[in-house]
Amino acid sequence: MNIGVSTLLFGSWDIVAAAGEIAAMGHQRIELFCQLPGFHPDEVTETTIKRLLELAREYDLEY
Structure with missing residues (x-):
């Protein structure tokens, strides 16, 4: 099951x-x-996106 x-x-x-x-x-x-x-809209930074991508790679995540 994928929760x-x-x-x-x-x-x-x-x-x-x-x-x-x-x-x-x-x-x-x-x-x-x-x-x-x-x-928040208009407040997302490139750093935030990079950190989320790093987590995705580290844990094999799907957002």
Whole structure:
């Protein structure tokens, strides 16, 4: 079974921290939401995207 986990479940963290925690728990499909710090519209930086890509490579994630 392929269960996706939403970063909204970890809403008190920034988007990269939330995705990292979910990946560390062993989930490989993560839903990203722009309500989290670091992922608001017009506020996403190249650094944020690079960090999410690094997590995807490290944990073989699907966003």
